[in-house]
Amino acid sequence: MDHTITVAIIKGLSIVTAAAVPSIITYIVSSKYFKKRDYRKLESQYLIALKDIEYLLEVERIHCRRNMEMLDQSHRHNSRKAVEIETQLSWSGKNSQKRVYLKRAKLEEKLNETKPS
Structure with a gap:
């Protein structure tokens, strides 16, 4: 695989991960908090x-x-x-x-x- 393709794939995965992680954590924390109320x-x-x-x-x-x-x-x-x-x-x-x-x-x-x- 070409070096530029590998770099592009890593950048793409980084962007997706950067967007997904806070959303997932927010969902988990809020669901636990609101279930207790x-x-x-x-x-x-x-x-x-x-x-x-x-x-x-x-x-x-x-x-x-x-x-x-x-x-x-x-x-x-x-x-x-x-x-x-x-x-x-x-x-x-x-x-x-x-x-x-x-x-x-x-x-x-x-x-x-x-x-x-």
């Missing part, structure tokens, strides 16, 4: 968090309704502002009562579908 447990914890958010929003709604009955003002805005000032926590608005309800319903449906028989 319990997604069902994470989804259950997420469902609990959604229920807690929904509960706290309902507590706020009832509290504001009582304020409205007693004081003719709900004081929702003032209460949220006080929380922001005192705790540096802020309301993103991404978890409104309706959004949380829809997320929870979708997740519960998914968990019921994947429940082992």
Whole structure:
């Protein structure tokens, strides 16, 4: 075999090996890592968090309704502002009562579908 052909074959194999080795290692590591994760447990914890958010929003709604009955003002805005000032926590608005309800319903449906028989 000619020397240039041998060099070309070695270069070609080097390029293929250089591309294949990281891909294979990534696949092996990720498959081992992701098999260990319990997604069902994470989804259950997420469902609990959604229920807690929904509960706290309902507590706020009832509290504001009582304020409205007693004081003719709900004081929702003032209460949220006080929380922001005192705790540096802020309301993103991404978890409104309706959004949380829809997320929870979708997740519960998914968990019921994947429940082992």
